[in-house]
Amino acid sequence: MQLPVTFEELISKTEELELYTKLIKQVNKDFLLSNIDLDFDEEILPSSLKYLLHEVIFKLIQEKFAEYLNLLYIVDVSEEKMRQLDGSDTLKLSEEVTFLVLQREWQKVWYREIYS
DSSP states (O other): OOOSHHHHHHHHHHHHTHHHHHHHHHHHHHHHTOOOOOOOTTTTHHHHHHHHHHHHHHHHHHHHHHHHHHHHHTTOOOHHHHHHOOSSSSHHHHHHHHHHHHHHHHHHHHHHHHOO
C-alpha cells in the first residue's frame, strides 16, 4: 500500500474507494477514545474537516499538551514521522500533525476494508 503524501491525494483515494464516511467515523472514534469532545458530521466537506481538525490540534498543542500526546498515542501516529517535524512554528507543526493524523486514520480504514 502506498500512503497518500498530500491531503488532496488522501481525500481523492478515500472518495475513490468510497471510504470517506468510514474515515470520519474512525476520526470520531479515536477522538472519543482520547476524551476530546469533537464529533464530525459524516457529511462534512473535506476542506472543512481539514480546517476544523487543524484548529483543534493547534489548540491542543497550545493549551492541552497532555491531551494532544494522548491523541497521538490513540491514533497511533508514527513516532519516527513526529521526530522529523520542525516544532519551531506551532501553526505549521499543527498543520503537519493534522495530515499525519488523517493519514494514519486513512491507513486504519483502508486496512480494515481490504482485510475484512
